[in-house]
Amino acid sequence: MCSNDKGGFVPPDANKLVARCPACKAFNSPKNIKCKKCGADMPKKS
Amino acid sequence: MFEDFNMELYRTEARWQEGEYTVTRTSVWTAPGCHNGCGVLLYSKNGKLEKIEGDPNAPFNRGRLCLRCINMIEQVYSNDRLKWPLKRVGEKGDNKWQRITWDEAYDIIEAKYNEIKDNHGVESIATLVGTGRNSMWQPAVITRAIFGSPNLCFGFLSGDSCYQPRMTANLIKLGDCVISDCSQTHPLREKNSEWKKPEVIVVWGNNPLVSNGDGFMGHWIVDMMRLGTKLIVVDPALTWLAAKADIWLRGRPGTDAALALGFLNVIINEDLYDHDFVENWTYGFEDLVERVKEYPPEKVADITWIPKDQIVEAARMYAKAKPAAIQWGLAIDMQMAAMEASGAITDLMALTGNIDVPGGNIIQRYAYNRSKKYGSAIEYIPEEMLLKRIGTYESPIHESGYTPFIPPDKLLECLETGRPYPVQMLWLQGTNPIANMAGEAPRVYAAMKKVPFCVVVDLFMTPSAVAFADLVLPAAMSVERDSFRAWWTPLRSIARGAEQYEQSKSDEEIVLDLGKRIRPDRFDKYKDVNEYLTQLLKEDGGVDYDFDTLVERVNDFWDWDYTYQKHEKGLLRSDGQPGFVTPTGLYEFTSPLFDVWGFDMLPKHIEPVEGPYTTPELMREFPLILTTGNRLWGCFHSEHRQLPTMREIHPDPMMDINPQTAKELGINEGDWVWLENRRGRCKQKARFNIGLDPKVVRGEHGWWFPEKEGAEPTLYGVFDSNINNLTTMGVHGPTHYGAPYKSTVCKVYKVTPENDRVSPTEIVTRMGGFSYAKR
Amino acid sequence: MQKGEDNARYGLLIDYEYCTNCHTCEVACKKELGLKPGEYGIKVLEDGPRQNPSGKWEWSYLPVPTSLCNLCEKRVAEGRKPTCVHHCQSGIMYYGPVEELAKKLAEKPKMVLYSK
Incomplete structure (x- = not known):
């Protein structure tokens, strides 16, 4: 496999780009602390 | 239709002797420029390419060839080719050069690199590359792994508008x-x-x-x-x-x-x-x-x-x-x-x-995941250096890593304003921006003139080299190179079938030479190009054979690529x-x-920025829609203009116009006409296209005239017929992708002695550009 | 492929329905025969474009061998196809004895047979 981190023309790791709200499943920026749709706390990135 | 070839003559091994000729069976990619990688048979004698034929055993083209390969001998042995490294001796634009050795050229580059690193930071080195040819990964490696700069950019192609929007949309919607x-x-x-x-x-x-x-x-x-x-x-x-x-x-x-x-x-x-x-x-x-x-x-x-x-x-x-x-x-x-x-x-x-x-x-995917192209060597750039990428953090898709370039429109702003920092050095490898892909070319010309130091790697002396370069390095052509192609499939050898012309070097050799000088820690492990290519073929789960084996195989189809319903x-x-x-x-x-x-999640229509519905008042002065960039048989973008055979087919730049529109404007077929809008004008010859909408005209791109004087103010006439006098920079879609090269407006009128006293190139190089552009 | 011992007349069959005017035959021929600018051993002629009464477009190209064409006698003697036939991007040119090509001519419309 080639990886985006090493310049391969494949998508970046989706986990770095989006995070799903555990409560309402809305897609959020991984930077969000609270869900933009329902306001629930977003899980902290390990 | 592609059968009945004489299979005793057209053999399937990689090299054989046929009478006085050594035959090399391989593929051709770059140079001359092309997006394809057709299979060829190179017939050489005493290291000189004498004949070329399409390889009937290459599944890609099955013996066929287009003009670019058919006319290969004229191209490879054109006396206009760059023969050795050149150092500028006059002012930029004077086209005065001194022959130097490669070692002297590398000395100058290394000294300049050290000076920039110590005084400005390596990020103030920016590289410009051209379209998808076998000069993508090499400048990327030079920029990132050798200079350590994160700033690799399309040669002022506004909105990254060549395949990047389509590929990126594919990657976002389905990941491939x-x-x-x-x-x-x-x-x-x-x-x-x-x-x-x-x-x-x-x-x-x-x-x-x-x-x-x-x-x-x-x-x-x-x-x-x-x-x-x-x-x-x-x-x-x-x-x-x-x-x-x-x-x-x-x-x-x-x-x-x-x-x-x-x-x-x-x-x-x-x-x-x-x-x-x-x-x-x-x-x-x-x-x-x-x-x-x-x-x-x-x-x-x-x-x-x-x-x-x-x-x-x-x-x-x-x-x-x-x-x-x-x-x-x-x-x-x-x-x-x-x-x-x-x-x-x-x-x-x-x-x-x-x-x-x-x-x-x-x-x-690229065969065996081998080609990284423009993204190559990005792993060498540490996070704090990535953060210095020009303009990247204004575009979420660039920031996320879908496109390995910095946005060209932002690099232009950077050259013009010196923000976030002044660019000290431009490295151009296989790109001739002001003749070809730069939108609003006169504006790009003025901005590039501001950069103190510039290196151009190319095949011929070009308008961009004359206008900006301090050093010009001669590149080898495809038939003189050892390399490979993995863009889609099959994995193809690019094997040397002729000795290199004069002192020219392949892009791969330039990478290794510079790498060994500036970053021996990264490049001394490779004895030669052959070893380096083997590493690129094998690393990160690639093929289990070396470069010489690929040369023997010629073509290797990757079964993944021909498997259907891969998602299932x-x-x-x-x-x-x-x-x-x-x-x-x-x-x-x-x-x-x-x-x-923060973008619209679904597709939508966006009106062209100039046109009948967005700028109706502008249409009173410039009533025609202008589309640009239709291709020419045999000529690849701004290349091939110095070859007599190509110029026999394409003597002059042509614009297409509906005969009815032409009649209303008093234009006959073959007349020289001005195409003009509020950014500038250029002249091309009128050709009737009966099917074109009467409200639309079309202009060719890439035109310069190697037969004219190279020194400014003539500069090979690069702005005289340049359709990019009329296009834009800094105007792009909401995602930072896409620019209206093919949907702007203009007026068309006949060239007369009265309205043609000063050439557009003189206006751009000596008079500060088109006056109406400054309005 | 080899020119026969039979003194048969040889020629080119061209399926011009699919000629795209790519100029490959013209330039391949120039290179083979060493012709100067302005000289051609085969030249592509154009008809159209114009719209027929039905609205369909008529636009055809027709490669025409000139008197400089020698059917690539040197290549043929080596066992190769004439260079235009070999390299034609649409693969629409055929070389052989005209009697054989005449049979092929009957297979579909919009083909022409040139004899040498």
Whole structure:
């Protein structure tokens, strides 16, 4: 496999780009602390 | 049709002796420029290429060749070629040079690099590259792994508008890129039992017979026509393919997103879509259903100027054909709605169940994942240096890593303003920006003049080299190189079949030479190019053989690339699960990523920034829509103008105009005319195109005149016929992708002695540019 | 492929329905025969484009061998196809004895047979 981190023309790791709200499943920026749709706390990135 | 070759003569090994000739069987990519990698037989004697033939045993082209390879000898041994490194001795623009050795050239580069590193930071070195040829990964490695700068950029191609919008839309929606399946992924071609002929091919926004874009050999379309494939052609001009099509959709330039949305509307409303694929493999279909309600065929007809009945008929024909392929092209990238049109057209492939099916649009990766192209060596750039990338953090998609470039429009702003920091050095490898891809070329000329130090690696002395370079380095041509090609499939050898011309060096050799000097810690481990290429072939799970073995094999088809329905077989995702490489694991009609980035999640129409509906007052002065960049047989962008054989076919730059419009303007066929808008003007010769909309004209790009004086103010006449005197920089779609190269406005009038006293090139190089541009 | 001992007349069959005007035959021929600018051993002629009463477009190209064409006698003697036939991007040119090509001529419309 080639990886985006090493310049391969494949998508970046989706986990770095989006995070799903555990409560309402809305897609959020991984930077969000609270869900933009329902306001629930977003899980902290390990 | 591609049979009956004499197989005793056309052998399948890589090298043999045939009388006095050594025959090398390999592929050709760059230089001269081309997007394809056709198989060739190089017949050489005493290290000199004497003859070239198409390789009948190459499944890619099956013996065929176009003018570029047919005319290879004239190109390789043109006396105009750069023969040795040159150092500027006069002022920039004087075209005065001193011959130096490679060692002297490297000394100058190394000293300059050290000075910049110590005083300014390596980020103030920026590299410009050209379109997709075998000079992509090499400048990327020089920039990132050797200089340590994160700033690699398309040579001022506004909005990254060459394949980047389409590829990026593909990557966002399904995690991979798709191409139209004309059997080219399998060594047996049409005889592959799994393959099916496309019943319909939609040729959308390209004339592939001439352009051969994106690694797609245009005449494969003719192969399919001969098997019975029907065509739908979307093009503002009548092309030969359009004339042969069942349906020719003559759209208004820059309205492809609206047309695709109209197709989607018809296909959904008439229930012509693939329910199985939509239900099992897609995300956000209901949102798309809502969005297409905004694009009924009547409205789309008003936007696109295509009759409603034709839109409906074409949508039905495409949706009912099983399978059907869309062969898309550059025109989709060169508009404000590039990303939106790319997304909507990809949606058409998904909605009709044509993704990764035989004869549809097949998912492709570079053979054995070997080619990283422009993204190469990005792993050498530490995070704090990545953060210094010019303009990248103003574009979420660039920031996320979908496109390995810094945005060209932002680099231009940087050169003009010195912010965020002044660029101290430009490295140009295989690009001639002011003659070719730079929008608003006179503006780019002024900005590039500000950069203190500039190196150009090229084949011939070019206008960009004369205007900006301190050092000019001669590059070797494809037939003189050891390299490989992994863009799509097969993995192909590029093996040297002739000694290098004079003192020229291959891009690979330049990488290694500079690497060993500046970063021996990274490059001393490679004895020579051969070892380096072996590493590139093997690293990160590549092939299990070395470069010499690839040279022996010539072509190696990767079975992954010709496997169909890869999403069902768990071949796409790194976790081995079925599905696509997207956040939802599904094909995404609505893109969660677009939502996170603050973009519209669904495709939409965006009006061209200049046109009858956005700037009606401007149309009173400039009443014609201008589309640019249609390709020339044999000439690749700004290349080939110094070759007598090519110039016999293309003596002058030509603009296309409907005869009725020409008559109203008092223009006869063959007259020199000015094309002018508020940014500038250029002159080309009028050619009648009976099928062109009377309100649309078309101008060629890439024209300069190697036969003219190189020194400024003549500068090979680079601005005299330059259609990019009229195009834009800094005007792009909301996603930072797509620029209106193919949808702006102009007026057209005859050239007369009175209105042609000072040449455009003199205006740009000596008088500060077109005065009306400063208004 | 080899020119026969039978003194048969040889020629070119061209399926001009699919000629795209790519110029490959013209330039391949120039290179083979060493012709100067302005000289051609085969030249592509154009008819159209114009619209027929039905609305269909008529636009055809027709490669015409000139008197400089020698059917690539040197290549043929080596066992090769004439260079235009070998390199034609649409693969629409055939070389052989005219009697054989005449049979092929009957297979589909819009073909022409040139004899030498």
